[in-house]
Amino acid sequence: MHGDGEKRVLLVVASLASFLVPYTVSSLNVALPAISASFDIDAVTMGWVTSAYLLTAAICIVPFGKLADLYGRKKFFILGNVLFALGSLLAAISWSGPVIITARVIQALGGAMVFSTSIAIVTSVFPPGERGRAIGIVTATVYAGLSLGPFIGGVLTYNIGWPSIFLVNIPLAIIVILLTVLYIPREWAETGERRFDLTGAVLYSVMLFGCIYGLTLMPSLSGIIWMVLGLVVLALFLWWEQRVPVPMVEIALFRKRPVFLFSNIAALINYAMVFAVGFLMSLYLQYNRGIDPQTTGLILIAQPVVQMIISPAAGHLSDRIEPRILATAGMACTTAGLGILMLLSPSTPLVIIIAGLAILGFGYGLFSSPNTNAIMSSVEIQHLGFASGMVSTMRAIGQMLSLAIAMLVFSAVIGTVQITPLVYPQLQESVNIAFTVFFIIGLIGIAASYARGTVREDR
Numbered sequence: 086m087h088g089d090g091e092k093r094v095l096l097v098v099a100s101l102a103s104f105l106v107p108y109t110v111s112s113l114n115v116a117l118p119a120i121s122a123s124f125d126i127d128a129v130t131m132g133w134v135t136s137a138y139l140l141t142a143a144i145c146i147v148p149f150g151k152l153a154d155l156y157g158r159k160k161f162f163i164l165g166n167v168l169f170a171l172g173s174l175l176a177a178i179s180w181s182g183p184v185i186i187t188a189r190v191i192q193a194l195g196g197a198m199v200f201s202t203s204i205a206i207v208t209s210v211f212p213p214g215e216r217g218r219a220i221g222i223v224t225a226t227v228y229a230g231l232s233l234g235p236f237i238g239g240v241l242t243y244n245i246g247w248p249s250i251f252l253v254n255i256p257l258a259i260i261v262i263l264l265t266v267l268y269i270p271r272e273w274a275e276t277g278e279r280r281f282d283l284t285g286a287v288l289y290s291v292m293l294f295g296c297i298y299g300l301t302l303m304p305s306l307s308g309i310i311w312m313v314l315g316l317v318v319l320a321l322f323l324w325w326e327q328r329v330p331v332p333m334v335e336i337a338l339f340r341k342r343p344v345f346l347f348s349n350i351a352a353l354i355n356y357a358m359v360f361a362v363g364f365l366m367s368l369y370l371q372y373n374r375g376i377d378p379q380t381t382g383l384i385l386i387a388q389p390v391v392q393m394i395i396s397p398a399a400g401h402l403s404d405r406i407e408p409r410i411l412a413t414a415g416m417a418c419t420t421a422g423l424g425i426l427m428l429l430s431p432s433t434p435l436v437i438i439i440a441g442l443a444i445l446g447f448g449y450g451l452f453s454s455p456n457t458n459a460i461m462s463s464v465e466i467q468h469l470g471f472a473s474g475m476v477s478t479m480r481a482i483g484q485m486l487s488l489a490i491a492m493l494v495f496s497a498v499i500g501t502v503q504i505t506p507l508v509y510p511q512l513q514e515s516v517n518i519a520f521t522v523f524f525i526i527g528l529i530g531i532a533a534s535y536a537r538g539t540v541r542e543d544r
Contacts, residue, residue, distance in 0.1 A: 100222060101264075103199075112237055113234075115381055120134060134189060135488055140293075145197035147478050149161060150473060153205075155280075158202040159265065166258045172188050173255055176189065177249070204461065219400075221458075238250050239380070295318060298311050348534075351412060356482075357526055361491040362388070368516070393450070399453075408456060411455040421448070423523050461473070499512060
């Protein structure tokens with residue numbers, strides 16, 4: 086049994102850690118033009134400042150989650166926060182584009198450890214009747230990071246400079262580490278023989294790298310080659326995982342648990358259609374509309390603020406109402422918000438832009454907590470680490486796909502050139518095309534979300 090005091094500390098620690106990554110990502114979107122100017126990098130390379138983090142995290146989350154199950158989730162949670170702080174320090178003192186991209190890779194290794202363990206620890210401590218509310222609170226802190234990120238990032242970039250965005254992470258990470266070491270004596274790890282599927286982990290990493298990196302290079306020949314390699318290794322990975330005694334990925338869960346399968350698909354689609362919104366809107370507002378970073382941050386805050394308000398209530402409701410109903414309604418609202426944004430022009434009133442972002446945020450908040458609750462509640466306790474890893478993996482892959490779609494559109498319409506007034510019309514066209522693609526993906530996501538069935542039937 087877990088006491089109320091331990092539950093509260095765990096919730097605080099998980100929430101603080103869950104704040105760091107989305108804060109960095111959302112604040113970085115506002116700072117990208119300033120970073121581009123500092124290092125003279127083009128639009129596609131600028132996208133890799135974010136993509137390097139997402140690709141690394143997507144590859145590492147599931148293997149790290151499995152290792153954490155075997156050797157201790159608390160150990161990996163602490164190490165993840167240490168690496169995230171070190172990566173933040175390197176990013177702040179970066180002197181070139183490759184250096185800041187390397188720093189983002191280090192941050193991603195830490196972020197993968199944090200997100201592969203935090204939800205699993207919360208789920209193992211809070212019983213089903215309290216789980217949705219706890220997950221909702223942790224999810225709300227994610228949205229708090231998203232909410233405060235654009236505003237704080239805009240203010241810091243405008244008044245101090247973009248390196249200060251990364252420096253803010255360091256004291257927060259130290260607080261999380263100290264609270265965990267001093268006030269959480271318990272460790273969570275599997276007992277008995279410890280066996281890690283190293284071959285499966287290597288195949289999984291190569292498969293994801295080939296597919297996702299190839300997508301970012303499309304439609305070039307090298308992109309096609311990487312995609313084909315990734316798909317070939319995917320087939321080999323699936324073959325291997327069904328034959329190894331202790332697989333890294335529990336393929337049977339996807340086959341036997343429709344809620345688990347379709348909830349993960351819905352999460353992937355949701356992040357794929359939403360994540361690049363901040364990136365695209367930051368460029369649109371600062372370049373096409375001539376708005377400064379500080380004001381851009383204030384406008385972009387509309388989406389995550391609504392998410393932060395809605396998420397805890399949605400998580401609490403998902404303990405009483407089937408997640409399929411809430412999550413599908415959320416997906417529909419998100420798609421409606423994208424429908425507004427895909428009609429943007431250089432003269433769209435700001436009130437329309439803010440309304441579109443708010444509707445999108447409402448849908449996102451209504452979707453995420455119930456969907457996560459559905460995933461975590463559809464598996465047995467021994468699979469919580471894997472399920473937590475899949476939640477974060479779907480987030481990372483979806484975010485990477487979202488940014489890859491935006492970068493693909495940029496490559497096709499703008500090319501590998503710096504964004505100057507000469508290409509502002511092409512930038513506007515790129516934003517409209519990307520939002521149209523995301524709107525179509527949202528329509529598919531509504532169907533996938535509704536197809537999941539109910540948690541009680543799945544169990």
